[in-house]
Amino acid sequence: MSETFTFRILATDGQARRGEIAMPRGLVRTPAFMPVGTGGTVKAMYMDQVRALGSDIILGNTYHLMLRPGAERVARLGGLHEFARWPHPILTDSGGFQVMSLAALRKIREEGVTFRSHIDGQVHEMSPERSIEIQGLLDADIQMQLDECVRLPAPRREVERAMELSLRWAERCKAAFGRQPGKAMFGIVQGGVDLDLRARSAAALSAMDLKGYAVGGLAVGEPQAVMLEVLEATCPALPADRPRYLMGVGTPDDILHSVARGIDMFDCVMPTRAGRHGLAYTRRGKVNLKNARHADDPRPLDETSDCPAARDYSRAYLHHLVKSGEALGAMLLTWNNLAYYQRLMADIRAAIEAGRFEERAAQMREEWARGDLPPV
Amino acid sequence: MSETFTFRILATDGQARRGEIAMPRGLVRTPAFMPVGTGGTVKAMYMDQVRALGSDIILGNTYHLMLRPGAERVARLGGLHEFARWPHPILTDSGGFQVMSLAALRKIREEGVTFRSHIDGQVHEMSPERSIEIQGLLDADIQMQLDECVRLPAPRREVERAMELSLRWAERCKAAFGRQPGKAMFGIVQGGVDLDLRARSAAALSAMDLKGYAVGGLAVGEPQAVMLEVLEATCPALPADRPRYLMGVGTPDDILHSVARGIDMFDCVMPTRAGRHGLAYTRRGKVNLKNARHADDPRPLDETSDCPAARDYSRAYLHHLVKSGEALGAMLLTWNNLAYYQRLMADIRAAIEAGRFEERAAQMREEWARGDLPPV
Ligand SMILES: [Zn+2]
Ligand SMILES: [Zn+2]
Numbered sequence: 001m002s003e004t005f006t007f008r009i010l011a012t013d014g015q016a017r018r019g020e021i022a023m024p025r026g027l028v029r030t031p032a033f034m035p036v037g038t039g040g041t042v043k044a045m046y047m048d049q050v051r052a053l054g055s056d057i058i059l060g061n062t063y064h065l066m067l068r069p070g071a072e073r074v075a076r077l078g079g080l081h082e083f084a085r086w087p088h089p090i091l092t093d094s095g096g097f098q099v100m101s102l103a104a105l106r107k108i109r110e111e112g113v114t115f116r117s118h119i120d121g122q123v124h125e126m127s128p129e130r131s132i133e134i135q136g137l138l139d140a141d142i143q144m145q146l147d148e149c150v151r152l153p154a155p156r157r158e159v160e161r162a163m164e165l166s167l168r169w170a171e172r173c174k175a176a177f178g179r180q181p182g183k184a185m186f187g188i189v190q191g192g193v194d195l196d197l198r199a200r201s202a203a204a205l206s207a208m209d210l211k212g213y214a215v216g217g218l219a220v221g222e223p224q225a226v227m228l229e230v231l232e233a234t235c236p237a238l239p240a241d242r243p244r245y246l247m248g249v250g251t252p253d254d255i256l257h258s259v260a261r262g263i264d265m266f267d268c269v270m271p272t273r274a275g276r277h278g279l280a281y282t283r284r285g286k287v288n289l290k291n292a293r294h295a296d297d298p299r300p301l302d303e304t305s306d307c308p309a310a311r312d313y314s315r316a317y318l319h320h321l322v323k324s325g326e327a328l329g330a331m332l333l334t335w336n337n338l339a340y341y342q343r344l345m346a347d348i349r350a351a352i353e354a355g356r357f358e359e360r361a362a363q364m365r366e367e368w369a370r371g372d373l374p375p376v
Numbered sequence: 377m378s379e380t381f382t383f384r385i386l387a388t389d390g391q392a393r394r395g396e397i398a399m400p401r402g403l404v405r406t407p408a409f410m411p412v413g414t415g416g417t418v419k420a421m422y423m424d425q426v427r428a429l430g431s432d433i434i435l436g437n438t439y440h441l442m443l444r445p446g447a448e449r450v451a452r453l454g455g456l457h458e459f460a461r462w463p464h465p466i467l468t469d470s471g472g473f474q475v476m477s478l479a480a481l482r483k484i485r486e487e488g489v490t491f492r493s494h495i496d497g498q499v500h501e502m503s504p505e506r507s508i509e510i511q512g513l514l515d516a517d518i519q520m521q522l523d524e525c526v527r528l529p530a531p532r533r534e535v536e537r538a539m540e541l542s543l544r545w546a547e548r549c550k551a552a553f554g555r556q557p558g559k560a561m562f563g564i565v566q567g568g569v570d571l572d573l574r575a576r577s578a579a580a581l582s583a584m585d586l587k588g589y590a591v592g593g594l595a596v597g598e599p600q601a602v603m604l605e606v607l608e609a610t611c612p613a614l615p616a617d618r619p620r621y622l623m624g625v626g627t628p629d630d631i632l633h634s635v636a637r638g639i640d641m642f643d644c645v646m647p648t649r650a651g652r653h654g655l656a657y658t659r660r661g662k663v664n665l666k667n668a669r670h671a672d673d674p675r676p677l678d679e680t681s682d683c684p685a686a687r688d689y690s691r692a693y694l695h696h697l698v699k700s701g702e703a704l705g706a707m708l709l710t711w712n713n714l715a716y717y718q719r720l721m722a723d724i725r726a727a728i729e730a731g732r733f734e735e736r737a738a739q740m741r742e743e744w745a746r747g748d749l750p751p752v
Contacts, residue, residue, distance in 0.1 A: 039700050040696060043702065045704070068699065083692070084693065296452065316445070316453050317459055324444060327707070328417045328421070331703070
C-alpha cells in the first residue's frame with residue numbers, strides 16, 4: 001500500500017486514460033466507477049458484495065452523514081470505514097450539492113451556507129472549513145471542496161458568481177485540508193454550460209495544484225452533447241497528471257463518451273436507484289422487469305454474466321419479486337446493476353490497455369442497440 | 377436421499393423428541409424451525425443464506441402464491457423449488473388460514489370457500505381438492521389439508537362445526553392427494569381451546585393414518601398457558617411415530633415449551649417480521665435497535681455468534697440503518713434473527729440427544745431473563 005496519495009497513468013488511447021490511484025487504504029483502478037453509499041450503506045447490498053464486484057472505492061454523502069448519524073459520532077465510532085465496514089478507499093462529496101437539492105431555507109453567503117435539515121428541520125451551518133472538518137471526521141480518503149452548484153438554466157452572471165465563489169471556497173478548503181500526504185482534496189470545476197467560464201474555473205483550480213479535479217454541475221438535465229462539449233473544453237485545461245472525476249455521471253453511454261474525453265472517475269445513483277425500481281442494466285441495454293412480458297420467462301437476465309443475480313434467477317422470478325414489492329427484488333437488481341457497471345469499467349480499462357477503446361465502445365453500443373432478447 | 381417420506385425418532389428426553397424426516401429432496405432434522413417464505417422469498421434474505429443457517433425446510437404460503445404469481449405459472453416454470461431457487465424440502469400451508477385473515481367476502485360452504493383476493497379483488501374458489509391441486513402445482517414436499525380456523529373466542533358449537541368440517545375436508549384432501557410416496561399430506565387438529573374437541577379431532581385424524589399431523593388454530597392471541605394445555609391434551613392423542621407440527625408458533629420460549637410437549641416442527645413470521653421492524657432476537661433476549669441507547673454503541677449484537685450480522689456490525693450502525701429505513705437494516709436483522717432461531721433449534725436437538733433438554737432450556741431462559749448488555 002502506498003503511504004502517499006499518488007496517481008499514475010498506465011496507458012492511454014486517444015484521450016482515454018488507464019490509470020491507478022494509490023493511497024494507504026488501497027488502489028483505485030481508473031477509469032473507476034464509485035457506487036454511491038449515501039448514508040453509510042450502498043442500498044440493499046452487503047459491502048462484501050460491493051467489493052467482490054470489483055469496486056475499489058465508494059462514495060459517501062457528507063450531507064446525509066452529517067445529519068444522521070452525525071460526523072462527530074462517526075468519528076467516535078472509528079470513522080466511516082469502520083462504521084460501514086468498508087476498509088477500502090472512500091470519497092466523500094462536500095455536502096454542497098445535497099444542500100442545494102434536498103435542504104430547505106438555504107442561504108448562501110461568502111462565509112458558507114445555512115440550511116434546514118430535510119430530516120428534522122434543524123438549522124445547520126456549512127462553511128468550506130466545516131465541510132472539510134466533517135469529511136476529516138468521516139476520515140474520507142478523497143475529500144471534495146465545498147462548491148456552489150446553481151440550478152440551470154441561470155443567467156450568465158449568476159453562473160459566474162457561483163463559479164467564482166466556488167474558487168474562493170476551493171482556496172479555503174485547500175487551506176483547511178492542509179498537508180495530509182495519504183489523502184487528497186479535489187477541486188471542482190464549475191461554470192455551467194458556458195465554456196469560457198469552465199475554462200477560467202479549470203485554469204484557476206489548476207493553479208492551486210490540487211491532487212485531483214472534479215467536473216461538477218453536469219448531468220443535471222442538459223443534453224448529453226452539451227455535457228460532452230463542456231468536457232472537451234474542460235479536460236484539456238486540467239493538469240494531465242491528476243485524476244479527473246465527473247460528478248454524478250451517468251448512463252453507461254455517458255461513461256463511454258466521458259472516458260473518451262479524458263475522465264477517470266465516476267459516481268452515479270443510477271445502478272442502485274434503478275435496481276430499486278425494477279430496472280436492470282444488461283449488455284443488451286436496460287430491461288424493465290415490471291413489464292408483463294417477463295412473467296413467464298424462465299431465462300436469466302444474462303446467462304453469460306458471472307454475477308449470480310444476472311445469471312441464476314429467472315426473469316419470471318425477478319418480475320414476481322418486483323411486482324410484489326419484495327426486498328429481494330431490489331437486492332438482486334441492485335446487485336445485477338452494480339455488477340454490470342463494474343464489468344463495464346473493467347472492459348473499458350482492458351480496452352484502453354489494448355489500444356482498442358473506440359472499437360470496444362462501438363461494440364457495446366451496438367449490443368445495446370440490438371436490444372433485449374425477443375420474448376419467449 | 378430417501379425415495380419415500382419417512383420419519384424416525386433418534387432420541388427422546390421426556391416428551392421431547394429428536395427426529396429426522398427423510399424425503400427425496402432432503403433431510404429435515406427435528407425439532408425443526410421453518411423460515412416463512414410467503415411469496416417465494418424469505419423476505420430480505422438470499423436463499424443461500426437461509427440454507428447456510430441450517431434451515432432444512434422452508435414454508436410457502438399457498439394463498440399468496442396462488443394469487444401471485446399463480447400456481448399454474450409456478451408449475452410451468454418448474455415448480456416452487458426451481459422458481460425460488462430452494463432445491464430443498466418445502467412445506468406449503470393450505471391457504472385456508474390466509475383466506476380467513478387476509479381475503480375479503482369469504483363464504484364458507486361444505487364444498488369449500490370463496491373469497492376475494494386482497495391484491496386485485498378477483499373472486500377465487502378454494503376447495504379441499506383445489507388446495508391440494510395448487511400445492512401439487514407448487515410441487516410442495518409437505519402439503520397441508522384445507523381447514524377452517526375460526527376466530528376465537530367463538531361459541532363452542534361454532535368451534536365444533538368448524539372442527540368437524542375440517543375433518544371432512546381432511547378426508548377429501550387425503551383422497552385428492554392420493555398415493556405420493558415421496559411426499560406427505562398432513563392433517564390439522566382443530567377445536568379451539570376446547571380440550572374435548574381437540575381430543576376428538578386428534579382421534580379422528582389419527583384414524584386416517586396420515587403421514588404427519590399439525591396443530592392449528594393456536595398462537596392466535598390466547599395466553600401461552602392455554603396453548604400449552606391444548607398441546608398437552610393433543611400430542612398424546614396423535615400417533616407417536618408421525619411428525620407433529622405446531623403451526624405459526626412462535627417465540628423462542630413458546631418453542632421450548634412446545635418441544636417439551638412433543639412438537640417436532642414450527643414455523644413463524646416472528647424472526648423475519650421482527651427483523652424488518654428493528655428488533656433482534658439474541659441469546660440475551662429481544663433487543664430493540666430503534667432505541668437511542670444503541671446510537672453510540674460500538675459493540676455487536678452478540679460477539680459469540682457465528683452469524684456475521686450478529687458478530688460483525690456495531691449496534692450503532694444497526695441503529696443508524698434502522699432509523700434511516702435502510703434496506704440493509706432489515707437484511708442484517710432478519711439474518712441475525714433467523715440465525716438465532718436456527719441456533720436455538722440446533723441447541724434443542726443437541727440437548728435432547730444428550731438427555732439434558734430441560735437443563736438447557738432453563739439455561740436459555742435464565743440468559744434471556746438476565747437481559748441485554750448494560751449500556752456503554
Ligand atoms: Zn452515445
Ligand atoms: Zn416460559
